[in-house]
Amino acid sequence: MLKIKAVMAVSGIALAALAGPGLAQDVARADTVIFDLDRTIKDPGNFNWFTPGTKRMHGAHQTMWEPLFILNYGSGELDPWLATGFEDNGESTEFTISLREGVEWSDGEAFNADDVVFTVEMAMGNENLSEREAATIRAQVASVEKVDDLTVRFTLNDPNPRFIVENFGVRIFGSFLIMPEHIWAGEDPATFAFAEPIGTGPYTFTSAATNRAIWDRNDDWWGARTGFMDLPEPQRVIFLETGGEESRAQLMVTDQLDAAQNVSVGTFEAIRAQNPNVIAWYADYPYAAADPCARQLEINTTVAPWDDPDMRKAVAHIIDRSQIVNVAAEGATLASRTMFADYGSMEPFIDAVIEAGYGLPESADVAAAEALIEGAGYTKGSDGIYEKDGEDLSVRIHVNSASTEYTRTIDMIVEQLNRAGIAATPVPVENGVFWGEVLPFGAYEMTYSWLSCGSVNEPWTSMSRYTVADVVPVGERSPGFNNTARWDSEAAASYSQIVERMGQMPLGDPAVAGLVAEAYAHLDAEMPFIPLVQAAKLLPMNTTYWTGWPTAENEYNHPFFWWNHTHQIIHNLEKAE
Structure with a gap:
């Protein structure tokens, strides 16, 4: 202590x-x-x-710039703030936002549709505005128009049922923030410091x-x-x-x-x-709240013997999540039951996966792992390590050395794999190399990360990160760190078709949970990644x-x-x- x-x-x-x-x-x-x-x-x-x-x-x-909506992680609903609500055109290609009456900037000027249209068009027309929210607006919005002082209409390039929560709902960290037109007009938005800032x-x-x-x-x-x-x-x-x-x-x-x-x-x-x-x-x-980015073991599905789904499933059986929770995380987190962050808003989808039989156990099943490994032709040597054709069954696991959370977890997994007969070795690398070279270019056999991050109120955002649309050869950069596992089998193609259907469905559609379970059958069968534990944030608060x-x-x-x-x-x- x-x-x-x-x-x-x-x-x-x-x-x-x-x-x-x-x-x-x-x-x-x-x-x-x-x-x-x-x-x-x-x-x-x-x-x-x-x-x-x-x-x-x-x-x-947190104090000066207010969002239009705030996503409630418990209910999955959007709490209105500077806006009172929105409507879409039924095809998710056009969204109309209603702004709250009486909102003012702190200098007394009215906040209205002019500010929203001005700020969005400023981001759309300037590639030098590089923050994620500005880049997302540029990629998604075809046009924005003022209907009246309290109404703004967006027309999108492509259908997107998640447009409002992604851009204006504080889904993760921030939202697209509206700036005062009467101050920003005429300034270069790439260099203007806004040194005397105001907000609502x-x-x-x-x-x-x-x-x-x-x-x-x-x-x-x-x-x-x-x-x-x-x-x-x-x-x-x-x-x-x-x-x-x-x-x-x-x-x-x-x-x-x-x-x-x-x-x-x-x-x-x-x-x-x-x-x-x-x-x-x-x-x-566990004291801590769960961060949206649940932890997992990424597996490069192009590298033998981990290109065999049975071998990946064997690794999944060996992992003892309860030991990671109790030892590596000192009890400050929970074992993941699925790929998703364990929020109240995600319960319908988590429950659907578990009811379909694809939920993850807390403890290991080494006997099941041994059956799969031996079924692949391996026999255990006198040193306790499996071998085939004179070569040990081994794996190198890359880990970002920037945090003891990461290294302690991988040390625990390495120990579990070695005990079960796989000669595992941790490969710590510094943060820049990890994110700049190892993950995006597929320069790993296995690694510790959180690339399913994204879904906090609906499942598509995380599940879409493993579709075949994002597969590139090893040595090329994976787009947006999506599908760095290079999962590209028939099962992956079937999974991708289901996820694509989900992506076109409106938020709250009751049919989505069933599609999640259907798609998850392919993840469970082939394990391109292995969910481990929830990400923990132990935040002391003083009363x-x-x-x-x-x-x-x-x-x-x-x-x-x-x-x-x-x-x-x-x-x-x-x-x-």
Whole structure:
């Protein structure tokens, strides 16, 4: 267990950081909520979120820039925010969004359809706006038009039932953010810094440095004046770079941090032992909330002997997920039951897979694995390793060395495979090589990753990442990291046809769950990847000053406070009594 020490020294550093230029010390700690920032703000005066860098997650899209909708991970519904609803034309090629009446920018100008059309057309017409959301709009939208001040119509290049949630619903991390036309008009959107930013949110920008950003409540916020929502209780919101796990632990213990980034189980339990007001998503194990990107073992299906589906299934039988959970993850996660993130909104599809008999067990079945391996002509040698034609059955497993989570998990899998008779070896590589060379070009036999990431309220997004449409030869870059396994069998073709049908169906269509199970039969039979465990985010939340944090018992949404939905979290916070 971590021994927390040198608290006063770290506290002094933190207080000094908050006393930077432009900050008037007129807001009490009890009226301030402090969020952990896990990175340096390299350009504190640049709020152009269309270009790379920390331009929005240090408070800008959590307090100042509001989304049109917010996806609720529990229900799968879109909660309206700056918009009140939308309609499609029945073919998912045209979407009409209704904006909320009375919304204003913090300078008093009206927020309306002109701002939406201007921002979308700005992204469509400028290839230099490189952030993912801008690139997605360019790829999907054929045209956008103002119907009236509160109505905007989008015409798409191709049918897409997920258009609204993908672009405007905070599905994962962020959404396409609307900017004020009356400020951006006439500026070069690729170079404009927006150094004096404004938004529609209940907070306005006060100051920023490389290690913190400060936002103060706008008591004239449109939402309170129109009755949309009460003013949030915190008068000030601070995003503070804490410098790592030990220092964030020290700040939590001394009540100088209200919500922290991911920590280990040992660190969390040490914090809680010294500050019983600190909570997490779950009150007990696994403590952590599930991240959308469930972990899995990727398998290159072009490399012998792993080009044989039976050999891939043998590996799947050998893996003991409960051991990964209890040892590698220290109990802070759950074994995956399917390829999907285990959210309430995904339950119908997870249940369909399990009811069809394709759910994953927590424990290993080594006897079943041995039968498959021996059926492929291998015999176990005196050293306990299978061999055939004088060669050992071996595998090299690449792993990104950037995180102990990754390396500990692969070390556990290597140990399990060796015990079962496969000579496995971990191959740690640095982050840039892993994402730049190993994964996209298929330069691996097996590797640890999360390439099924994407589905949080519907199954198509994740399942579409393994269709034959994205197969390229080893040595060529897989498009969007899709199907790096190069799965290209008859079963893969059948799977792809089913997934393509799913992609044309409207969200909420009750027939989709049955198609998920039908497609999943091919995944289960051929195992181009092996789901392992849910991705864990153990986020300490401090109730000394503020209650109302999102938890499994208070699940108004998930707790990832660096996302655009953090508006919901801040609005739910109440001063502790």
